[in-house]
Amino acid sequence: GESVGLHLPTLSVQEGDNSIINCAYSNSASDYFIWYKQESGKGPQFIIDIRSNMDKRQGQRVTVLLNKTVKHLSLQIAATQPGDSAVYFCAENRGFKTIFGAGTRLFVKA
Amino acid sequence: GAGVSQTPSNKVTEKGKYVELRCDPISGHTALYWYRQSLGQGPEFLIYFQGTGAADDSGLPNDRFFAVRPEGSVSTLKIQRTERGDSAVYLCASSSGQGSYGYTFGSGTRLTVV
Numbered sequence: 001g002e003s004v005g006l007h008l009p010t011l012s013v014q015e016g017d018n019s020i021i022n023c024a025y026s027n028s029a030s031d032y033f034i035w036y037k038q039e040s041g042k043g044p045q046f047i048i049d050i051r052s053n054m055d056k057r058q059g060q061r062v063t064v065l066l067n068k069t070v071k072h073l074s075l076q077i078a079a080t081q082p083g084d085s086a087v088y089f090c091a092e093n094r095g096f097k098t099i100f101g102a103g104t105r106l107f108v109k110a
Numbered sequence: 111g112a113g114v115s116q117t118p119s120n121k122v123t124e125k126g127k128y129v130e131l132r133c134d135p136i137s138g139h140t141a142l143y144w145y146r147q148s149l150g151q152g153p154e155f156l157i158y159f160q161g162t163g164a165a166d167d168s169g170l171p172n173d174r175f176f177a178v179r180p181e182g183s184v185s186t187l188k189i190q191r192t193e194r195g196d197s198a199v200y201l202c203a204s205s206s207g208q209g210s211y212g213y214t215f216g217s218g219t220r221l222t223v224v
Contacts, residue, residue, distance in 0.1 A: 043114070043201050043217050046213065046214070096158045102151055
């Protein structure tokens with residue numbers, strides 16, 4: 001079936017480095033994507049979103065890139081900090097539902 | 111309140127028992143969602159309310175699961191005859207309009223069926 005998923009279950013980066021988390025999706029009709037951050041014991045927290053009519057969107061220290069040709073999106077975190085340690089989910093909006101991938105756990109090394 | 115509140119935060123129940131999980135959404139949010147998150151997985155959609163009505167309950171796994179939102183605010187997820195496979199974190203989210211557009215999630219209720 002159609003899905004959205006992440007490439008790697010874990011990612012370890014040095015504090016201060018940039019992090020890149022990748023995600024692939026299968027539904028070429030998908031038009032709205034969201035990145036969520038989930039810390040232990042908490043619900044997912046909205047980070048940034050992007051629509052299919054865009055290929056890049058920037059927030060505070062975060063950038064999302066969307067490549068519709070290869071159905072791939074990525075989340076870039078600049079100057080990664082210890083507080084960025086969490087599980088990151090890419091998610092796809094399908095009408096009223098949000099379809100989540102399995103998540104990538106980001107470890108930040110001091 | 112300022113965020114989505116879920117109670118209880120933890121619930122341990124015996125197999126076969128009935129449980130109720132409560133969600134208080136952000137005041138004024140008309141859309142309310144329930145998701146279930148198993149260990150190591152992303153949240154899975156269960157049900158969506160717009161106002162008082164369940165606009166989409168296609169994610170409820172079977173008829174042991176039921177949710178209500180009688181006054182268009184607080185919602186209760188009800189699980190009958192609980193099974194060990196129901197153990198998961200049940201997340202509630204709310205938003206101000208139709209569609210996802212970035213939900214605000216609660217911290218969830220961790221349900222353990224023993």
